[in-house]
Amino acid sequence: MTSKNRTTRADLPLTDGGKLAARVTVLDRGCVRYVVRGPHIRGTFVLSPEHLRGGTVLPSTLRVQFGDGTDDCGYWEHRDDEPVIFGMRLHGWTDGIDPDQVSDRWFLGRYARSLRPNGVHRELTSTVRRRTEDVIRALAAHWRRLPYRHELVLAAARPQAEELAQHEAQLATRAEAEAAELRDERLRARRRVNVLTGIRRRSPLPVRPAAPALVRLPLVDRRGDRLGVISVREVAVDSGIPGTVVYEVHGARVHGRFTVGRNIYRPQPLPEGIHVAYGHARKRYERERDHEPTVNGVRLDGRWDHDTTADVTASVPAHLPAHVRLTRTTGHSAPDATASRASAVLRALALHYLARPDVEALRLAAAKAEAPRLLTETRTRLRDLRRRQAAVARRAQQHRAREQQYRALVPTSAPVAAFARAA
Structure with a gap:
């Protein structure tokens, strides 16, 4: 199939009542060449799906090229027989033309320009632009009525069908992998719902009340050197924040209270790790607490959160948070000596808490207190995952269907020229 296919003639009506005389030829890949002549216009247009x-999957819009040929002529090179309208030579192309509903407004794209001999592009004048759009409407109307229009579309689709099928296959593969990940997340969320439901249904374990007796705990620094001894008394157990113990501490240049419990700031169904707050904590996320301790004469606030208890010893972790409040919203880090002693206190209290015989009962109490909130959040997430997985699965199916449709276009069929000659 070449440009030597039989040429037909047609008169194309314009909106102002004039007519264009056109010679119409079917080219390769579904392209149709229109060589037109009319008042103040002459040249070649090539329409391609x-x-x-x-x-x-099947092309639904047209690209209108100014000038002859089906090769990839650059934007900076003239084509043969580029149209001349009102003395201005058109260059480039415009695309996205819907032949069944061409816009009645200005629609030429940014690549519809005029190219001067010196290689400089310039915009079309409004008169040339309106006339060009009028001509394109006439060409699209004629192309729409061609009896072999469907064969033109197929001929344009086949050369790229294999490439587009591979592209759709890649998109489908990615969507299927994403759907599999979402399915695994749903399974984990479902297991989490089951665990949280089980925690809510479990009966509480007995918790030992606060012991009034003083306990002496040694302090050591990060190198294991002794820093003295503190006296510790339990003030409150499993109150305010469930699963916590409030300790009052005196000695070794330390005075005040600390609240110790599991790390409930991580969303595990059963809280792990350790959490120590400076002061007597009565609710979560407090900015100020009663009985905040002084270490080396410096009043401290804040907290220490740790994700695990396996690596906590009398000397590890070495450096723990120690914050000095200046105002309600400002402060700075404690001096090194104060931070070192505060770290020793935090470690000692964490180990003392973890050695309680009812530590698992406290852990369950903390879990039961957090379970309703976590259960609501997890169920919401489960619904979102279900919705997202369904949407991604539909997208994967759509890409697979498009892949098969593209692959059905790959085999060659009878040349379009035959349809053009038959018509």
Whole structure:
């Protein structure tokens, strides 16, 4: 199939009542060449169905090229017989033309320009632009009525069908992998719902009340050197924040209270790790607490959260948070000596808490207090995952269907020229 196919003639009506005399020839890949002559216009237009990634499987829009040929002539090079309208030579192309509903407004794209001999592009004048759009409407109307229009579309689709099928296959593979990940997340969320439901249904374990007796705990620094001894008394157990113990501490240049419990600031169904707050904590996320301790004469606030208890010893972790409040919203880090002693206190209290015989009962109490909130959040997430998985699975199916449709276009069929000659 070449440009030597039989040429037909047609008169194309314009909106102002004039007519264009056109010679119409079917070219390769579904392209149709229109050589037109009319008042203040002469030259060649080539209309080709656009086969685009992400577009319709069969091309549904047209690309209108100014000048002859089906090769990839650059934007900076003239084509043969580029149209001349009102003395201005057109260059480039415009695309996205819907032949069944051409816009009645200005629609020429940014690549519809005029190219001077010195290689400088310039915009079309409004008169040339309106006339060009009028001509394109006439060409699109004629192309729409061609009896072999469907064969032109197929001929344009086949050369890129294999490439577009592979593209759709890649998109489908990615969507299927994403759907599998979402399915695994749903399974984990479902297991989490089951665990949280079980925690809510479990009966509380007995918790030992606060012991009034003083306990002496040694302090050591990060190198294991002794820093003295503190006296510790339990003030409150499993009150305010469930699963916590409030300790009052005196000695070794330390005075005040600390609240110790599991790390409930991580969303595990059964809280792990350790949490120590400076002061007597009565609710979560407090900015100020009663009985905040002084270490080396410096009043401290804040907290220490740790994700595990396996690596906590009398000397590890070495450096723990120690914050000095200046105002309600400002402060700074404690001096090194104060931070070192505060770290020793935090470690000692954490180990003392973890050695309680009812530590698992306290852990369950903390879990039961957090379970309703976590259960609501997890169920909400489960619904969101279900919705997302369904949407991604539908997208994967759509890409697979498009892949098969593109692959059905790959085999060659009878040349379009035969349809053009038959018509």
